[in-house]
Amino acid sequence: xxxxxxxxxxxxxxxxxxxxxxxxxxxxxxxxxxxxxxxxxxxxxxxxxxxxxxxxxxxxxxxxxxxxxxxxxxxxxxxxxxxxxxxxxxxxxxxxxxxxxxxxxxxxxxxxxxxxxxxxxxxxxxxxxxxxxxxxxxxxxxxxxxxxxxxxxxxxxxxxxxxxxxxxxxxxxxxxxxxxxxxxxxxxxxxxxxxxxxxxxxxxxxxxxxxxxxxxxxxxxxxxxxxxxxxxxxxxxxxxxxxxxxxxxxxxxxxxxxxxxxxxxxxxxxxxxxxxxxxxxxxxxxxxxxxxxxxxxxxxxxxxxxxxxxxxxxxxxxxxxxxxxxxxxxxxxxxxxxxxxxxxxxxxxxxxxxxxxxxxxxxxxxxxxxxxxxxxxxxxxxxxxxxxxxxxxxxxxxxxxxxxxxxxxxxxxxxxxxxxxxxx
Ligand code: AMP
Ligand code: GLY
Numbered sequence: 001x002x003x004x005x006x007x008x009x010x011x012x013x014x015x016x017x018x019x020x021x022x023x024x025x026x027x028x029x030x031x032x033x034x035x036x037x038x039x040x041x042x043x044x045x046x047x048x049x050x051x052x053x054x055x056x057x058x059x060x061x062x063x064x065x066x067x068x069x070x071x072x073x074x075x076x077x078x079x080x081x082x083x084x085x086x087x088x089x090x091x092x093x094x095x096x097x098x099x100x101x102x103x104x105x106x107x108x109x110x111x112x113x114x115x116x117x118x119x120x121x122x123x124x125x126x127x128x129x130x131x132x133x134x135x136x137x138x139x140x141x142x143x144x145x146x147x148x149x150x151x152x153x154x155x156x157x158x159x160x161x162x163x164x165x166x167x168x169x170x171x172x173x174x175x176x177x178x179x180x181x182x183x184x185x186x187x188x189x190x191x192x193x194x195x196x197x198x199x200x201x202x203x204x205x206x207x208x209x210x211x212x213x214x215x216x217x218x219x220x221x222x223x224x225x226x227x228x229x230x231x232x233x234x235x236x237x238x239x240x241x242x243x244x245x246x247x248x249x250x251x252x253x254x255x256x257x258x259x260x261x262x263x264x265x266x267x268x269x270x271x272x273x274x275x276x277x278x279x280x281x282x283x284x285x286x287x288x289x290x291x292x293x294x295x296x297x298x299x300x301x302x303x304x305x306x307x308x309x310x311x312x313x314x315x316x317x318x319x320x321x322x323x324x325x326x327x328x329x330x331x332x333x334x335x336x337x338x339x340x341x342x343x344x345x346x347x348x349x350x351x352x353x354x355x356x357x358x359x360x361x362x363x364x365x366x367x368x369x370x371x372x373x374x375x376x377x378x379x380x381x382x383x384x385x386x387x388x389x390x391x392x393x394x395x396x397x398x399x400x401x402x403x404x405x406x407x408x409x410x411x412x413x414x415x416x417x418x419x420x421x422x423x424x
Contacts, residue, residue, distance in 0.1 A: 001304060002026040002062050005041060006048065006078070006091075007069030008034045010332075010364035010382040011289035014296040015069060015303075016041045017360065022304035029061065035373055036363025048073055051081040058087045065090060065308050071100055071286045074265070075147070088311040092285040095261040099252070099283040103182045104145050106283050113251035116243075117280040118272075119185040126170045129181050133162045139186040144169050146177030150213075150223050155186065187281070189274030190418070192233035193288055194244050195295060196269075197306060199315035200262030203249050204306065205241065207298060207323055208233035209291040210418065215339055217414045224339045225379055228415030230329040230390055231294040234422050236271070240278050244269060248280050264310060290330045290382045293362050297328035297386045329393040329416055330384040331401060333409045335365070338378035346408035348373045348381070354400050360384045361400065375408060383411075390419045 001024050005016055013036040020028055020040035031054070033043030046054055058066065066082055068074055068091030079091040098105040110117045118141070123129035133140060142165035144152030152174045156162035162183075169178030195206040209231040215221040236244075248269060256263040268284040268291075287295070296303075300322040309318050335342035342365070351373060354361050362384060365377015381404070385396035394416055401411060 001064045001308065003028050003304065004058060004061070004063045004066045005030045005033075005037075005069065006066065006073055008032050008037070009069065009289050010362040010379065011287050011292040012069040013037050013362040013364070014293040014360075014382075014384075015067065015287070017362070018296040018299065018303050019067070022302045024302065024304050026064070027061070029063070034363045035366050035368040036361070038368070048078070049076065051078055054078070055082065055085045055087065058082070058085075064088060065304075065311060067091070067307055068265075069286065071097065071284065074285055075101055079265070088308065090265060090307040090311045092263060092265040093261065096256060096263045096265070097285045098261075099256075099263065099267070100285040101147055102145055103143050103282065104180060106280075107182060109252055109255040110280060113255045115248050115251050115280055116276070116278065118187050121183050123181050123183065124179065126166050129166045129183060130163050132183060133159055133166070138162055141184040141186055142166055142169070143182045143184065144174040144178040145180040145182055146174070148174040148177040150225070152177055187272040187274060187279055189272045190235045191281070192236045192271050192273055193291055194236065194241065194269045194271060195287065195291070196245075196249050196267045197310050197315065198253055198263050198265060198267050199310040199313045200257060200264045201253065201313065202315050203245065203253060203267065204310075204315055204318065204321065205245055206321065207231050207295055208236040208241065209288065209294055210235070211288060211291055212412060212415060215334075217412055222339050224334070226288065226290050227332045227334065227412045228330055229288070229291045229294050230327055230393070230416045230419055231291065231298055232327060234419050235273050236278070240273060244271065244278050248278065252283070264313070289364075290332055290379075293330045293360075293382045293384045294328040297360065297384050298324045298326070300324055324386065326386050326388055327390045327393055327419075328384060328386040329390060329397055330362075330382045331397045331411050331415050332364075332379050333381040333383060333401065333404070333406070333411045334379050335375045335377065336408045336410060342375070342378040343408045344374075344376055346375045346406060348375060348409070349405040350403050354403060358386050359396055359400050361404075375406065380409065390416050394420070
């Protein structure tokens with residue numbers, strides 16, 4: 001099965017590494033890929049905004065399946081255009097990608113299907129939004145409706161903070177994303193993520209994970225794309241997972257199908273686990289990055305046939321996936337300056353001998369020049385390990401990091417502190 005993988009991050013390196021192990025694989029291409037992906041796929045420099053060019057490439061190379069990693073090409077309708085050209089694609093349609101692209105869209109599905117989530121209201125002007133906040137009080141959560149690069153959410157402890165966040169939205173700080181505001185009840189508990197593969201009708205549960213969004217130790221400082229993750233998420237019990245599947249994921253798939261926009265692809269549920277059980281905070285329509293890296297490390301089954309079955313609406317015919325009981329953990333090495341402007345161009349050495357059966361260094365923002373690996377982005381490497389306990393996986397990952405020579409890199413030294421505090 002010839003496969004084209006779209007993307008260039010650590011998530012896509014992990015997917016390429018996993019897909020490359022499939023007995024069913026013919027040739028694997030990645031566009032644009034990165035130097036890590038190049039060790040398991042042929043990287044091709046396709047312009048991802050030129051859908052006709054991608055279709056032409058797929059026909060020329062007899063591609064049987066396109067797998068889309070990031071959300072941007074999905075939001076731009078790449079999956080729709082490929083399917084219209086009769087090319088199988090694993091990824092959400094533009095319409096279904098609204099589950100990530102619009103908070104109000106997701107909340108409407110939640111209302112329609114009685115999905116457990118925070119109470120909410122939507123506003124298209126500041127005076128009404130502020131009057132509502134004065135009425136319900138703080139703490140309260142203010143969200144720009146659209147995609148705001150992870151910056152559109154304010155968890156406000158006071159009415160004043162909430163009002164300032166409302167002003168930011170309507171004064172255009174988040175551009176079009178802030179034209180509408182969603183105000184949510186503040187939920188308490190511990191956050192976790194759960195991932196499923198969906199084919200429009202049914203969902204195959206994958207596994208849970210927890211990530212560290214803040215740049216600094218102790219979960220402090222600005223938000224990032226994620227500085228580390230581990231799977232499974234100890235806070236998420238089997239009973240919770242049953243609730244997530246029956247009360248959150250399955251009703252969402254029904255709601256999406258009923259409105260004529262069936263959801264196919266990865267459904268990533270951001271959850272708050274509190275006294276009343278799991279509640280949905282948000283959806284993404286792709287694998288988490290770096291959560292995907294730990295999931296791929298734990299997955300024992302062949303992923304490729306499942307992705308194809310999902311793309312063909314035949315997930316019900318697949319056997320459940322097999323997972324290692326051992327936890328996996330990943331530590332993100334980022335470049336100085338991240339999440340602001342990262343320092344680029346520094347040489348990274350010592351990677352050649354690091355990876356084995358239980359340790360993988362997935363590349364994110366790297367580039368290759370004359371045989372040397374250079375930093376070329378904010379999040380640069382994902383040092384990932386699997387072991388009999390979270391603590392042992394963490395030790396493996398940090399001892400691999402010790403052997404990486406890179407002057408401009410930094411990483412958090414407390415990944416998985418929550419899991420370790422629970423005694424996992
Ligand atoms: P979101 O982009 O919707 O995932 O929100 C980003 C982060 O804000 C989440 O990961 C939570 O930490 C926090 N958050 C969002 N919604 C709520 C809520 N209703 N109650 C408490 N925290 C929230
Ligand atoms: N690690 C969080 C995300 O991928 O959105």
